[in-house]
Amino acid sequence: MVGRSVRIAEVAATAGVGVGTVSRVLNNSAHVREDTRRRVLAVIDQLGYRRSRLGFGLSMGQTGSVAVLVPFMTRPSVVERLAGALAVLDGEGYDTIVCNIESADQRDRHLTAFAERHRADGLVVISLPLPRSRIEGMREAGIPLVLVDTESSGAPRVTIDNVAGGRLAGEHLLALGHTRIGFIGDATSRSWGFFSTARRLAGFREALRRHGVSADPDLVRLGAHGTAEAAEMAIDLLGGRDPPTAIFAASDTQGIGVLQAAQRLRRQVPGDVSVVGFDDIEAAGMLQLTTVRQPLRASGELGAMRVCALMRGEPDVPLRTLLPLELVQRASTGPGPDVLQLQPMISLTEPSRR
Amino acid sequence: MVGRSVRIAEVAATAGVGVGTVSRVLNNSAHVREDTRRRVLAVIDQLGYRRSRLGFGLSMGQTGSVAVLVPFMTRPSVVERLAGALAVLDGEGYDTIVCNIESADQRDRHLTAFAERHRADGLVVISLPLPRSRIEGMREAGIPLVLVDTESSGAPRVTIDNVAGGRLAGEHLLALGHTRIGFIGDATSRSWGFFSTARRLAGFREALRRHGVSADPDLVRLGAHGTAEAAEMAIDLLGGRDPPTAIFAASDTQGIGVLQAAQRLRRQVPGDVSVVGFDDIEAAGMLQLTTVRQPLRASGELGAMRVCALMRGEPDVPLRTLLPLELVQRASTGPGPDVLQLQPMISLTEPSRR
């Protein structure tokens, strides 16, 4: 079997030098004579010596790893952000500890755990609402923290303007002539503080208001996150009397559910109903879903860069970075019903559709 | 600012006890008088003491973390496995270091890095072919290693029988009466040793052979992984002369591409062409794609459990675990063209289609 692992002292002894010298060789110090270096290197190789990360870390006072907390990591938008963060962190030479969070309890357990000294050099929290007290707690623990896709404040964060995003979607639909527009979002919002759905809804309503369109509360559906659930809600919405001619879903995942509902109901998209999603995950493009694009991967990358800056002790880390939003028009949205439909006195003929 | 962090010695001094006692309190040793414990706890709280993971780890000889290597982590099937592993590892109290691998070089760099002592207590490699020498290397480094979804041997592994999977898909299609069946897979296989596509193709061919159906090499397309790429290949396949009446895609991602191709070409599924995928990712169910299901999440969970067993030094860790495969029939597959079509002497009428 593999004999007890070899320590630096043994390397030193075998090479006939002091541990200091071995350490210097290990860390490419310039102050080592070339032949000494070679001799040490040879012994290292011969003995199969491998440095202990713990010893190194303890001595240097840092772990060389940063933790990333994400909720529901199987969701495409989340993976995308995570992948972005991972790529940057890996590039910077950090190990990335990933925690998949599925409840507020779990979140708090991990947060407490990472308050432990030398557990991770930094922390990135993605798409996870954090109570102020928790953020404060991490600050006290002295571990650099960056928030991505969260409204919580108290730490540098990278976000988007969700209200503006909702407005963007609403205005796109209004510009196409739609006035009866449904909204589908997830209700998780309330349970442990998620916010984006509510914000996007607010922006959406604001757009309607600005255009003098009254928002029918009956057209707003909130339910569990997920394509299937969204499809259910959409079927309900589209199957009712006076159904909407367009639906804005607070995420692409839910938007795809709406697409499926339309298909199941044999409604044409966008002929009978236009659909707008949010995020621009890969599937949105594949299914030709019009959507409000946010830079998912970039958000993770930027979050990671910020935490690196924090860990390096850089003084001027921006407290808040807003990423740009963009409406990506695809085949799922089209002109609404003819305006004539809005003037019943004139419209004696069947309203025309394009 | 946060004063210099407080060490166990200061807690001991402040509480008027020895460091040993503080350590005992920290580790819930029973051998501490209740009032002593309370006093220490009070001081800990008052001083805001937080244990150093590094100190703890160095003393205990373990890091408390395990590393998971995955390729292309944004792919749904991979995330699923990863999520499974994460859940188990988290449950066991380990931090999980995740590395997203996108090239053989990167893989080797990380493998070398994790050969460092005390970098991680164990390693799980998912869906990543590993050269024997590398596996041997980890063994020499003494770090427990488990392989998930890999054919490489030399370490405990959790896999499926890809050949059987291909056979399953082929037989399903043959049973439906198809004889001209296309195959779409990714060519990544060759570049750094991925194997599953080739294996599935082999099983598929075996099924054809058994049924006395000759495999038209022209019906096999290998290209870059991805829905769009698969769609291209499918369009090519379906647009040609004498197109296949069914297509077996080596993954759901690619199967969905075939579905899109059919839609773009206005071919009915399964009327004009049947489609079978592989994996059973969430989208497959949503799009009614018939597929060969493999337990993705379970593979990650099991891999994690195996590495935990290894780390605990359990003696009887199975060297190879085969997870069950299952054909999930959905709406994307249906009867093939009438058998009469195969007997030209009789079929003077247009072959009927259901």
Place this chain on the structure above:
DNA sequence: ATGAAAGCGCTAACAG
């Protein structure tokens, strides 16, 4: 250029 020794922070064995 290099050896010796003092930490880094904690656990556990050993005495009381």
Place this chain on the structure above:
DNA sequence: CTGTTAGCGCTTTCAT
């Protein structure tokens, strides 16, 4: 029950 002490493995002054 509890204080003392010897590591765990490495980096880094401080001399030489």
